[in-house]
Amino acid sequence: MAQPGPEPIFPPPFFDALINYCVVSGFTVRGPSAPLSAPLGSSVVLPCYVDEALPVEDLEVEWRRADSETLVHLYQDGESQAEVQQQDYHDRAHFFTEEIQHGNFSLRLDNLTAQDEGEYRCTVHSQQDSGEAVAQIKVSNERLLVSGSNHPASAYVGEDVTLNCSVDSHITPKHIIEASWRKTDKDVNILVLLYQNNKTLPESSNEQFRGRVEFFTAEISKGNFSLRLKSVRTEDKGVYMCQVFAGDLSANATVELERLGKEQKQ
Known part of the structure; x- marks a missing residue:
């Protein structure tokens, strides 16, 4: 079954143009330059990051609803404090924990509801410095459908494997702004390949995958964004997410790569 999960090696290529930020006492906190639109029931990543990593000692990061000050998620004392989240966000709002040490404080919000629409504020405190950025979510009734595979993919070490991802036939390639594959398991969010x-x-591509991944170029015009991963390694095992942006819509599908073993003997 598909497992939700976005988001980003920082700063990822498609965040290069982000300009919503606030500078306070020495560092810059950056967020999205435009509202984030996503359909009901999907997942969305709210970007929040700094240009240079901050010491994790005394680091505090909080996400709140800007309209009500409702606490969405908190990072404090070196770990996520899920127990202090407002009840509506339990098991739905997550940090990319392993990326915090790199200055990435983005928030993934799963299973979007109509009530999730609105502004969210990311506030970062580090010793004597602080800063914040704002992200806005627009929940759409329109749906962009992205399909993966109903079954995990498997391969032997050294073999090639295909991770399936296809987009609704009514979405033409000219409307697809971006498609990306990311490895998203165990609090990791690694960019595998970007269109x-x-x-x-x-x-x-992250250096772990550079030179080993490709799209089926001739199939992109048909909405096929499946990924070929070459020369599979043991460390490739995990969950991969295919995320597609078309106009104001975005959607994703996940595929698990499992059962990696030693290369078959002939």
Whole structure:
């Protein structure tokens, strides 16, 4: 079954143009430059990051609803404090814990409801410094459907494997702003491969995958964004998310790569 999960190696390529930020006492907190639109029931990542990593000692990060000051999620004393979340966000709002040490304080919000629409404020406190950024969610009744696979993918070490991802047939390639694959398991969010502005950007790949991943280029015009992963390694095992942005809509599907074993003997 698909498992929710976005989001980003920081700063990822498609965040390069983000300009919503506030500078206070020495560091810059950045967020999205435009509202984030997503359909009901989907997941969305609210970007919040700094240009340079901050010491985790005395670091505190909180996400709140800007309209009501409702606490969405808190990072304090070196860990997420899920027990202090407002009840509506239990098991739905998550940090990318392993990325916090790199200055990434983005929040993933799962299973969007109509009540989630509104502004969210990310506030970062580090010793004597602080800063904040604001992200806005727009929940859409329109749906962009992205399909993966109903079954986990498997391969032997050294083999190639295909991770399936396809987009609704009524969404034409010219409307697809971006498609990306990310490895998203165990609090990790690694960019595997990015398609943006009608081009595949292999240089965007995390070094673990660079030179080993590709789209089926001839199939993109048919809405097929499946990923070929070459020469599978043991560390490739995990959950992968295919996320697609088309106009104001975004959607994702996940595929698990499991049962990795030693290369078969002939």
